[in-house]
Amino acid sequence: MTKPRLRIGLIGTGFMGKAHVFGFTLAPRVFDLPYELELHTVADITPAAAEAAARRLGFAHSTANWHDIVTNPEIDLVSITAPNALHKDMALAAIAAGKHVYCEKPLAPRASDALEMTLAAEARGVKTQVGFNYLCNPMLALARQMIEAGELGEIRGYRGLHAEDYMADAAAPFTFRHDPAGGGALADIGSHALATAEFLCGPISRVMGDCVTMIAERPDGKGGTRRVEVDDLSRAFLRFASGATGSVEGNWIATGRKMQHDFEVYGTRGALAFSQEHFNVLNFFSTADARGRQGFRRIEAGPDHAPYGLFCVAAGHQIGFNDLKAIEVAGFVNAIAGAPEPFSFRKGLRIQTLIETIQASSRAQAWMDVP
Amino acid sequence: MTKPRLRIGLIGTGFMGKAHVFGFTLAPRVFDLPYELELHTVADITPAAAEAAARRLGFAHSTANWHDIVTNPEIDLVSITAPNALHKDMALAAIAAGKHVYCEKPLAPRASDALEMTLAAEARGVKTQVGFNYLCNPMLALARQMIEAGELGEIRGYRGLHAEDYMADAAAPFTFRHDPAGGGALADIGSHALATAEFLCGPISRVMGDCVTMIAERPDGKGGTRRVEVDDLSRAFLRFASGATGSVEGNWIATGRKMQHDFEVYGTRGALAFSQEHFNVLNFFSTADARGRQGFRRIEAGPDHAPYGLFCVAAGHQIGFNDLKAIEVAGFVNAIAGAPEPFSFRKGLRIQTLIETIQASSRAQAWMDVP
């Protein structure tokens, strides 16, 4: 009757580290999980920082050396929220030690690394997850379910977007995100637009990319400037295996936009329109509505849209970003107990492959098949 | 360096009980609280239900007798989320035992009861809180701050609303909410509109009420019907002590509306418009904007609007209903450590007084001063 324990080690305590903890804390109180979650050890840069984080976030132990986590036999699951460049080493070490690995996106700077990580995890038989949290939204689940059930008919056109303005200020200094290994706007946030596109419409088979660097140099923080090579804004034309066509844009210099993770999908019998800035809403148009009464219908998330009802008893109350993280955690914990992995390393690899194909297509100025 | 512990007893494990637990769980991970929170004991109807709830929600102990909680000397804070009719007995018992009391709204069916509870708590020196969670929204804090800072000039007009449709179906059976002790639409949700009105514009001094019962009888669940006496829809004209005038509506038969907790406030130099269905947004009009460039500005909650930034690193991610509960918990825990009580029993009494004055005014068909 007592549930088995799943002991968690967390590497990184920044925004995403905290978000993981919110998820680990909320998930067992919202869902009936197969495990009891135990916050075992947290790793940060210094012993003091790690100890403070442990106290604040509720971990029993702390360390300044992430290897302590991946080698500790008591730990079952390793959460990786450290800078992108470290994901691979950490994940491979954790996999080698037989841990389940929950890694923030992007999985790795290069698809080749992501492939290595994926194959290692599959060979070792551990479960993996990449944090594509927007896909955990009940309204995206609803959208996919409506598309699969044919409520839109056959899909013809897709328009996806992820635009923010956090890199719009050219005077903001060069950071790891401007390093080619960091990836640029397409890898950083365009990846969300790609993940959503495939989540809803299935595999993308062919792309034509247009990756642009608008801010060609940034202050290096030492009084000089540093050349920026990554994209600020990327667009792609898409062909889906289904025959549908579409486009996506990833843009981190979209002045004024804070979370324009939007899509519109048009089918022969209906359409959906969504904006992450109102992520508890899905707009639905149906040609089945009576003449003179047709229009986009603003469906608000409610108990009819699982698992919303586990968070809020009635529509309109709204779940937040951290609740999406709880849904993500629940998905991974269930996967560890045997359910399908909602967003495994293999899927993270897939997104990385899409990104690199778009980038290569942009460089070649030619359409390319997605491998 | 170790924080003192604050041991919590929770009575009730329904939607609001769960929301309290979300709050207790999230708050210490989001805020730097003066206490370490410990989920000590939970009470439910039967031992089995209580034990299951304890396991699921993370309490160390459980009981089927709420008196065990209020009398347990180990417990510091009692959360009351049981049906409204029981609030008074539970709160008075907890106060008598020297516990801090966190009670869901409405505090009590009658202002006289709320007064008794308030005076008891103040006499005993314990801290109290009523769960008016919508007031915990960073955008409402922003609205109040803008009004106080004079960004709207002198306030002239206010329009407030809380409309939902959860009682719109006349075939839905009579419940405790239809009992005069339960209070009706004004007490149940109009109370939120009143709380917001005073939160933003200060004391209401005079009211004219219009309380209407549209569904006069409901199925009694035994094949017959039962007469409904409480209001389905209440309106009031308002006079504020400041000289502003306004109106509110509480409505639980507003077909299609899920969370229309909205307000507009008009001043001599600006205006605000808000809808709870997009509660991470505040719309602001300023006459100081340049001619030809004026318009309502859609401000999205972000790190500039504390404490949003403790939940999400950037604007647009959005906090949810349960995050508001975490803010509410943090406010109460800080109050226990000496900060002002954000929404004490005395304020709960105030709302109850407003409700009853509006109801009396409606019966008398006459304006009435708010005591």
Place this chain on the structure above:
Amino acid sequence: MTKPRLRIGLIGTGFMGKAHVFGFTLAPRVFDLPYELELHTVADITPAAAEAAARRLGFAHSTANWHDIVTNPEIDLVSITAPNALHKDMALAAIAAGKHVYCEKPLAPRASDALEMTLAAEARGVKTQVGFNYLCNPMLALARQMIEAGELGEIRGYRGLHAEDYMADAAAPFTFRHDPAGGGALADIGSHALATAEFLCGPISRVMGDCVTMIAERPDGKGGTRRVEVDDLSRAFLRFASGATGSVEGNWIATGRKMQHDFEVYGTRGALAFSQEHFNVLNFFSTADARGRQGFRRIEAGPDHAPYGLFCVAAGHQIGFNDLKAIEVAGFVNAIAGAPEPFSFRKGLRIQTLIETIQASSRAQAWMDVP
């Protein structure tokens, strides 16, 4: 086969005079009217102004004396767009001369005057119209048709509004609109909210008013100030003969609002929400929609919503304010040929009666039956 001519005299060449001309010019090109419209004579303050207006607006003749129009036997229809205080004399003179009269709102400062005008017109057998142009919107026709057809079920609650900010500046000088004969916010724009309420939900039987003057004096234009007695903001509770209840607000100091002529109407099976700022859209909620797929549906005006299709071949193009005026003109011209009058002096009288009952109720601080 040639259509008879209807010769038009226009008094007043301001905003509304011009709007009438737009209407007279567009209507015969949009609708198949029973008459050919001829712009015969226009009257303005001075001969020069009148002559210029004639040239600009397309009238054959001009005059500086409005009596020339009402006494000219060649003229069939007199349009009155002069200041409100002159409506009565002009209309009575035109009626006495057997002209059809099209008068801008408000019909007259007092219901007693409106009654005199109404009875005179009915006795003389001429057709009359008051310019309540918002009612000419195809989406309001749709709303009424949906309500009448029972698509919303039985109506329970109504919330109406007409708020603007054109009197929000306390430094703006006293004008004829601030004169008690001019009427204040309720008469000036609240009248639209009342007209829409009855257009949709039928007769209002009982009201409780709250009329407020917030700006008690204004510059008199001569260096001094003048006391303002009319209301800046008026609210009313409503009872409809149908059993529905509701509220309206008229407000000309609603900072930031330009055309908040909005309503929401809630029935047992559906609801409508409308905003004049997007008057080509009607939002419709139906409980008949499938579970999990319900929501307010944004219906855009299109050819299914007559007479929109006569203006634009497809939805989304949008008609504008002056097009509403063309619909209004067509309605009146058809009435002259025998169709029912869409908004006769009797209906103008009705609105004036509602206004005065609300004002009297506010003064008496008591509910009043509408005569």
Place this chain on the structure above:
Amino acid sequence: MTKPRLRIGLIGTGFMGKAHVFGFTLAPRVFDLPYELELHTVADITPAAAEAAARRLGFAHSTANWHDIVTNPEIDLVSITAPNALHKDMALAAIAAGKHVYCEKPLAPRASDALEMTLAAEARGVKTQVGFNYLCNPMLALARQMIEAGELGEIRGYRGLHAEDYMADAAAPFTFRHDPAGGGALADIGSHALATAEFLCGPISRVMGDCVTMIAERPDGKGGTRRVEVDDLSRAFLRFASGATGSVEGNWIATGRKMQHDFEVYGTRGALAFSQEHFNVLNFFSTADARGRQGFRRIEAGPDHAPYGLFCVAAGHQIGFNDLKAIEVAGFVNAIAGAPEPFSFRKGLRIQTLIETIQASSRAQAWMDVP
């Protein structure tokens, strides 16, 4: 003092013919034009249809032979609203006869034809205009003025769109619009998106197109089917001469969309967002707004945005599609009197060139410089 007359001949009496007449009728009443406009002759397919149209629309004469219009020495201006395939012959004949020519878009099926027409008009010294009416919107004028004045800083990114659903039904029969000479979605409505893009951001220098036919055959109206070669949906990446980059989409199978002529433009200091479905509104974000008070500002068209004030005395009343046509007419009439041509054949040629370059780029699957 009397204005010279400008005598108008109209070819075609469908939706666009009627819209031209609305424009000719409204414009002189709204604007102080340099000419008096006279509706001289209208041409339709049969004498009876032409005569009926003349009576209904207010023309003095009618004809079933369009040559009568272009050769009539009394006529100064020829409006061409006949099917696209006839534009060229009609325009060349009118130009040869020394008429000013106002032609609906698209100017001609091929850029080579448009070039011939342009050169003929310029050689003959007549004024020309193509009906890109969405550009006549005061809010687009405002947008351009804001961009030119540097209110957005340097433009970096542009996203444009024109999507409707009028060809979404695959069972709808093959029409002239499906003929390669008709052009497809890009030519028919994507042209608007291109015109707006250049109107706001200046010349497009380079494109990469993606033109897609989703409905490959349609009923031929005789029981069989006919192959469709034109695009249903076209996308393009854009490079502007200014250095900005962007994208556009033209789509006539966007289920549920009626008038999604939208754009977003992002600069270093601000951004604009616009939707034709609310074309009296422009949304403006400025980084100059105070911290914590930034957001997209909903500017409603009003008298500050010329020439709106000539139509409506106050913001919020809204102009409609036919009012845009009146602005278009006024622009052309002023051009005939010597002002710059707002949208001459040369500009129509430019749009046609953009369309064909995008189509060629799509076929070649390669970026192309715009000639």
